[in-house]
Amino acid sequence: MGRYVIRRLLQMIPVFFGTTLLIFLMVNVMGDPIAGLCGDRQCDPATAAQLRTEFGLDKPVWQQYLTYMGNIFTGDFGTAFNGQKVTELMATAFPITIRLTIVAIVFEIVIGISLGVVTGLRRGRPVDTVVLILTLVVIAVPTFVTGLLLQLLLGVEWGIIKPSVSSEAPVDELIVPGLVLASVSLAYVTRLTRTSIAENARADYVRTAVAKGLPRRRVVVRHLLRNSLIPVVTFIGTDVGALMGGAIVTERIFNIHGVGYQLYQGILRQNSQTVVGFVTVLVLVFLAANLIVDLLYAVLDPRIRYA
Amino acid sequence: MRGATQARWAACAVAVALTATACGGGDSGGGGGADGIVSSSWGDPQNPLEPANTNEVQGGKVLDMVFRGLVRYDPKTGEAKNEIAEKIDSKDSQNFTVTIKDNWTFSNGEKITAKSFVDAWNYGALLKNNQKNAYFFQYIDGYDQVHPESGSATADTLSGLKVVNDTTFTVKLSQKFSLWPDTLGYAAFVPLPKVFYTDHEAWLSKPVGNGPYTIDQYAKGSSMNLRRWDDYPGADKAQNGGIDLKVYTDNNTAYTDLTAGNLDLVDDVPASQLKNVKADLGDRYINTPAGIIQTLAFPFYEKAWDTPGAVKVRQGLSMAINREQITDQIFQKTRTPASDWTSPVLGEEGGFKKGLCGSACEYDKAQAKKLIQEGGGIPGGQLKISYNADTGSHKEWVDAVCNSINNVMGNNKACVGGPVGTFADFRSQVSTQKLTGAWRAGWQMDYPLIQNFLQPLYYTNAPSNDGKWSDKKFDDLVDKANAESDKATAVSTFQDAEKVLVEQMPVIPLWYQNGSAGYSDRVENVSLNPFSVPVYDQIKVK
């Protein structure tokens, strides 16, 4: 197990460098960020040149990358164009996004798995069909449509929620955005659980448990569910990374100043320091989540051993 | 069971995280009346909030509340009036003597002297300070030394600025510019306190100025709380207790918040909501002219666009655009069809002249098609109008302009929109002359002078002459107008220069942009100044 974890951690190193390099190149390909700093007019050439030197943009890309990576290891993630330290931006953005992600994942777990168990056990019955169609509709409609509609209905027409989230972003204000963010994944979790439950419901150990006379509840929770959770856990685990970085649309609609917002701003302003910094952290989160998921397998299924 | 215990632990962690963070927030509503707080939409300023470094309206909003300069533009008429300046004199339109009132201080108590201005201007002009509005000081003698085109500065201060005593300083310009005092209302010219230089970091995190508001709290990227400064020495004291600015990524969300009663003031009503704005807000919606004109610019660095035939094509294109219909349908009358190259906020005296463009800016299907064909057709066979897709909802009107041209030409592919993903990329394509078709251009005035609408945009090699248009006759007339000491003659000479634009049509004027804003029923007396910025200090809370 220890060796396995070490090997995985070592494998993260090339992935880390590959991703940061790729992102760095991508932001650079987008062109000269200085041109956007002077509004609808041209920056005067002297100031533009001076700014380029200050942000290190006058050097070749490989050199910029090396300098940047060197700085990262000393904890310096650079400065955004508005003069703010990227680490400061992270300190405000990540707590908000982590809260939003937790809300979304709680929805996925609670609603997704419950619906999955119910439909899995009642495969082919009306309740199954209804949930199936509902989840398909959720998958089929783009998030920005669901988000805008919910905001309009709940926020303006019925006045149940505030249409936007305040800058502190307390959890109660994040419930609806969290639901919107979770909606697509929610549908997947439901379907995954359903398939998995339906498959395992016929397994020998479940029959044995039933034959032993265990209460139905105990059979479902202890035996059936636990063994059916592996695919679901994988999905949710890898979804953590996707949710955190992928909330751009949701955060934009509900005016949440989290990671998605900062990334979007950074991308629009072509601020490589912000973008690479945030993506770097996201990649680390993604890799860590993957590792944790793999380790969780052993908990859920003792038959799995780590080579 | 191992799994079950771990699951329980995880659930616990989630619960802790939820409850621990569930607190916070709270209401910032405050009381009503004179101490009431107004909440208003805001955008994240692009640059640090230094006065000479702020060139967009979001940062400008804050500077307008926190700073006052020598001159202030009247929020209603746009007329330049002395604020801190006692008088600004000149005999020859080139050497000016500025005398300031001696009762002004910064909000930290420091007295405002002639030096506060001179030091601030020197800071703004100096190349190594990276101030993006440095070019505002370009008319002052010695600018070439502190801000050379290339290389490093050979002087630290502008030789044209001299402090005479605490209340007087002199300015020597490098050329005659009779209207120069009228430019001094721009934020780049405000005075700065000593702390700006001595503890720059601290100043940036919480700017200190001399305006009717002080900054109480500034969370970069998300909000700023401004409070009334009770000892403000000026006449325009704030009528409310303070302003809470809140950053929105998408102005649709801000508008939605306003309609839900979550926000008091939105100063940019998105085009898509204009149709329901009357139903939502009734008379709590304002739509007033602002000093902004939108145009279509062309690449004169491309041979095909710089021919006598292309002049006809551009005139034809101008006549193929149904400005009336687009401003009605797409903008719901928050734009006015343009018939010159300035803005109605200048007023007739300031040089705005309705109809100066004549028939070339009027929709005429038959004539448009004829002119385009006479001119040899659209270069390349298809007109592509580039715009940035990330902000400003340009797609709607570009599509509408293209549809209008396509209808005239009877060809659904005669004109297409060309979205560019980001503003930065769009600007960089414009400034590096990569665009071969037309592009959307806009000009928001820096100060309400006809000169500002013409010289920076169409003078040979002017900083915002992106299309690289050049015309000797136009240049000569502008030079002549700048040297006129009589304001009325200067204005009419500028208008003569403008008539060259009618003949050549270097850019097609589209429409004058209005400022539009909506507000909640908690506040009243809301208005926009000619720069489309809300006049925050006059807002009253009920």
Next chain:
Amino acid sequence: MPEQKPWDETTGSGAISGAGAGGGMDLAMDEGTTLEKTPGGPEGTGPAGKPRSLWSDAWRDLRRNPVFIISSLVILFLVIISIWPSLIADQDPLDCDLSKAQEGSQPGHPFGFDGQGCDVYTRTVYGARTSVTVGVLSTLGVSLLGGVLGGLAGFFGRGWDAVLSRITDVFFGIPVVLGGLVFLSVVTSSTVWPVIGFIVLLGWPQIARIARGSVITAKQNDYVQAARALGASNSRMMLRHIMPNAIAPVIVVATIALGTYISLEATLSYLGVGLKPPAVSWGIDISAASQYVRNAPHMLLWPAGALAVTVLAFIMLGDAVRDALDPKLR
């Protein structure tokens, strides 16, 4: 489970689901476990196999499945109007009259007009071509690229595998909006190719992981070991023995992903980097209409409805195929 690492070959939605347009489907893991137990004819020889092959069983099943029939008919209809939109719409989708902007339904214009005064019905019909093309071609590209690379990694293992898995990790790390802005903002072509290319570029790792997983599973089956012992060449083993048994999960996930790719195009348009004008697509219309939903909901309803029905049809097709390929559910 000798030396097998099921945890590594199954992964989540990743980059494509990033913007929330729809996640990469991640049925890999249950496909994987399913397949292990799939008997799959001892000499599974692909679609043209003998009567009792996996495929003929599945086909017999599908023919009787109403879900399959309905979704196939919907898709057939979509394909037909994509090829000949003028069959049911006689106007030009680019013919717009601004004076009619946002007006509702009227004779000759059953769905009303959009914000530019274009006919919503005509645009919805013509939009099908772009949207279906994006969906189908992206899926083909993703499946080919991902299937081949993933399959090779799974078959050869070791170095190949390590490199490929790390590359997929890198791609999963790229936020979709950044990718979109970078790859799509530099192109000026108004065709569907850049968007398809972008989806393939960010989508292939997902299929690659699934293909890799199922190849690893199939590789360990007794009949493959037997073939290897008998001296079969690598290419013969891959093509005759492994591919037919490993391809099912790829097909299934691909049909589901197809739907999500169509809605991804809508999300890209919402962010301003999707198809360039004068292209006509549901994505462009939905993103334009979403701003006007309070005044003119009909502008959103029709293209969004068409998108939903299409995605639904493809997902249900995938679902039906999936069930048919799983012998335990018979």
